[in-house]
Amino acid sequence: MSKRNEIPALVVSLLVTLALLASGLYLMRSRLPLDAVAGLFRPGTPVRPVSRQVLAGRLSRGELSLLPGSVTPTIEQGLDAFAAGDYATAVKQFEAALQNQRNNPETLIYLNNARIGQAPSYTLAVAVPIGTEPKPAQEILRGVAQAQQEINQAGGVNGVPLEVVIVSDDDDPNVAAGLAGLLVDDPDILAVIGHFGSSTTLAAAPIYQAGELVMISPTSTAVSLSNAGRYIYRTVPSDRLAASALARYMLTDLDSQRAAVFFTSESDYSRSIKNEFTTALLSDGGDMVAELDLSSDNFDAGQLVRQALQQDAEVLVLAANTATLDEALQVIAVNRQQLPMLGGDSLYNPKILEVGGNRALGLVVAVPWHILDRPQAPFVPSSRQLWGGDVSWRTAMTYDATQALVAALQSNPTREGIQTSLQAAGFNPAGATQPVRFFASGDRNQPSQLVKVVEGSRSGYGYDFVPVDLIPATN
Known part of the structure; x- marks a missing residue:
């Protein structure tokens, strides 16, 4: 094709592209608040999309292991049973696996989920960097697993058990943003615990804010996360x-x-x-x-x-x-x-x-926290007994995030109800060793x-x- 003939085609193509972009923005603006739309396109937001098919393999309630190298034959049998809906067998296999790997938080979460089976539950998601930072990821999962275990053993949230979905984002801002979109679109997910690194959390935060889904990060400390929106919180003090x-x-x-x-x-x-x-x-x-x-x-x-x-x-x-x-x-x-x-x-x-x-x-x-600071707190011996050793600040701050969400669920188990409860005057549920309080900015009120x-x-x-x-x- 000659250059003369290419020009009209290029012009038409450009006009079509601009029309599509304009209509897309119009639809977004009609569905979301103007400040939310602006947030989605602020500098630093990831622009490389990740396919939903790839993202779907990064979430699990108990049907697949996301932790590299941790799957034993017993765990594999539990995963297969969970995927098949045979929750009784899954419970049996996960219980057996924990006899040999007591400090495996993924297995404990799946065990608690299997015990729920198809019964009604309140569902939270926890986003961790399993593929790139497995040790910090497990520290975070231990905080969620311990809280879930204690809550469900005590009868659940107003009689309803707590289910946890594990999400693997590899601490990648692009992956995290894509996963945030999936979680926002899943009506069963009532809130999200995560993400790990500040860059990853900042990439996902506008998605949660626009989708009106509460996110509480237990580990992201960058000051720029303050005032990211009324659905964005953290249990770790800022930098x-x-x-x-x-x-x-x-x-x-x-x-x-x-x-x-x-x-x-x-x-x-x-x-x-x-x-x-x-x-x-x-x-x-x-x-x-x-x-x-x-x-x-x-x-x-x-x-x-x-x-x-x-x-x-x-x-x-x-x-x-x-x-x-x-x-x-x-x-x-x-x-x-x-x-x-x-x-x-x-x-x-x-x-x-x-x-x-x-x-x-x-x-x-x-x-943010050290286990020797307040050794008399009930969380300290409980965590040692459950995991067979001392836990880190990441575990404690994640435990606090889970407890905060549970306290909010008790008042109003909806996405909007959770946000309202977190920001309410006098909201101060017990955490690992200190009450969980938030400033209006969403930051943790703790030195x-x-x-x-x-x-x-x-x-x-x-x-x-x-x-x-x-x-x-x-x-």
């Missing part, structure tokens, strides 16, 4: 509180003024805690002497630490996200305890103790606390995270 606690510790306890921060430029969470720490430090008279990118193509831990030292840094701040935890460990190794180190909650990870070893000694991390890496035996690696307040001054 602003964590950064303020770290800055005060640096200036007061360490008596230091000059910091160098290592961050991940591609991560909303990492940029958030870097910016909030810098603001808090400068406001109180400190100085940020260097900002060093852990995700740069030519990353060299030795070179970056030398650069921090050349800038007369007195403290290293590790604002790494989960994806750059290995790079943060390289910085810890190269530093060799030359300078004190501070970090965000992503560094609360067994790898810091196992791989960092004695070079991580003295590292102070801001976390961060600081923990420190010290020698110890609780973790099994020879080192433990221990609340700073519990460490004798001689340490």
Whole structure:
């Protein structure tokens, strides 16, 4: 075809495309509030769609395992029975599997779902990064599983059992946005617990807000999630509180003024805690002497630490996200305890103790919760008995998110009713160790606390995270 003949065809094609876009926007605007539509197209929202067929294989009530490498023959038989609607056999097989894998939260959730069978239930979804971050994913699932177990054993929510759908988003913003659309379209889903990383949560939040489906994240701390909409909440304190606690510790306890921060430029969470720490430090008279990118193509831990030292840094701040935890460990190794180190909650990870070893000694991390802080709370011995060991802050914050939703369901078991209850004056259900309260922004009304890496035996690696307040001054 000649160029002369191509031009009219291109013009017609362009006009048709513009007409389709205009009609699509008109339909969306007619169905959704104007601010919701604007939110769907705000900068940073994923634009690469994921097919619904692919997404459908990322949800399970008990018919398939989403945890890699965790399926035993007994679990497989339970999954097959659940998929076939043989819930009695599924219960038997899942119970047997838990005798050998007591700390498998996916199996416990499926067991509780199988016990419900076809009976009426209230359904929540929990979105976790199973494929990319299986350990944090299981920590989150333990919080949901424990709450579901306790609630159903106590008779359910006003006599109705709680069902949980597990959703695997791989901490991928595009996948999470697609899954959010599926969950919004499923009328059985009354609320969502998730997502994991701040970037992923920010990508999914406009979908939930537009679809008027409550989402409570137990792990996303980026300040930009505040005021994302009246259906968006979190049970973890924002980075602003964590950064303020770290800055005060640096200036007061360490008596230091000059910091160098290592961050991940591609991560909303990492940029958030870097910016909030810098603001808090400068406001109180400190100085940020260097900002060093852990995700740069030519990353060299030795070179970056030398650069921090050349800038007369007195403290290293590790604002790494989960994806750059290995790079943060390289910085810890190269530093060799030359300078004190501070970090965000992503560094609360067994790898810091196992791989960092004695070079991580003295590292102070801001976390939302620690099991030693209030050991007398009923949640602490219950979680140890159920899982066979200590649980992390991710488990506790997810437990709190589930308890908040259950309390809301008791008042009004509808999507709109849940949102109304969460924001109601006086809403403060009991959490793992503290009541769950929300600001009008959707943020959790709870301070961060600081923990420190010290020698110890609780973790099994020879080192433990221990609340700073519990460490004798001689340490």
